[in-house]
Amino acid sequence: MLPSREMGAKSLKPPRLILHNFLTSEECKELEFIHKSSSTVGYRPNVFSTTLSHLIATNSSPFLIPFVPIREKLKEKVENFFGCEYELCIEFTGLISWCRGACIGWHSDDNRPYLKQRHFTAVCYLNSYGKDFKGGLFHFQDGEPTTLVPMAGDVAIYTADSCNIHAVDEIIEGERLTLTLWFSRDSAHDEDAKLISLLSKTMLHSSINMPEVKPPMLASINMYWFSLDLASHQQLGFDICLARMHVLGFDVWSCQAEGLLSDSTEILMEPLQLVRGK
Ligand SMILES: O=C(O)CCC(=O)C(=O)O
Ligand SMILES: [Fe+2]
Known part of the structure; x- marks a missing residue:
């Protein structure tokens, strides 16, 4: 053999x-x-x-x-x-x-x-x-x-x-x-x-507890590996910077652009409001 x-x-x-x-x-x-x-x-x-x-x-x-x-x-x-x-x-x-x-x-x-x-x-x-x-x-x-x-x-x-x-x-x-x-x-x-x-249990749990309000947890700024001016030019795919807010049902609202701009790092330079849900 x-x-x-x-x-x-x-x-x-x-x-x-x-x-x-x-x-x-x-x-x-x-x-x-x-x-x-x-x-x-x-x-x-x-x-x-x-x-x-x-x-x-x-x-x-x-x-x-x-x-x-x-x-x-x-x-x-x-x-x-x-x-x-x-x-x-x-x-x-x-x-x-x-x-x-x-x-x-x-x-x-x-x-x-x-x-x-x-x-x-x-x-x-x-x-x-x-x-x-x-x-x-x-x-x-x-x-x-x-x-x-x-x-x-x-x-x-x-x-x-x-x-x-x-x-x-x-x-x-x-x-x-x-x-x-x-x-x-x-x-x-x-x-x-x-x-x-595990994921399905967590999702089931979070939909049952929908009205529960938790504060968003944005990762701390010193964890970013690129400067903010470079960030908007980088196409790194999924924007993980705001992920912690998203999983908790929060988003960032730009009053000037009148909309949810959570997939652009440029928003961090604008006047912003934190909103819940979409
Ligand atoms: O990190 C490595 O290079 C190997 C580590 C290792 O041998 C192990 O975790 O079993
Ligand atoms: Fe090993």
């Missing part, structure tokens, strides 16, 4: 793929913005994470939108590279940042009984070694490449099993940010199914 592509790769060279500039700098910055506005204390010391279920639970589901095309693009890459016969499911998606002191020793990503459903890993680097943080180099125990220098936009894809034992050096300075995904062949671990169920 001929070995499958996956098995063949295991015996010849480690089943891994490193891609440069897989994400654009705008995509990296948009995800960084979401992480800065929504992250919580992570699963280890000096680590912060933003999971998709956390975004739903904190009334920030519009922040899911930028993840959708990126997750699809990554899934397709992983399926094609590993020659998967059946569609994979995404088991976990998270933005993870590591601050000074964080590190992880040699491990494989399926190294606990409750992680055995993790078959493939994709780590997208959202910021860069040397510029945004020091330390935090990634090492594979065997095979080439040995060391990865995280650079914004690059992605490392590898099997989650013992063919790819890896470690990350301690962060010495700054904050190292990644978008990390695990993929599974087992559809019982499909993250999408869980997210859809």
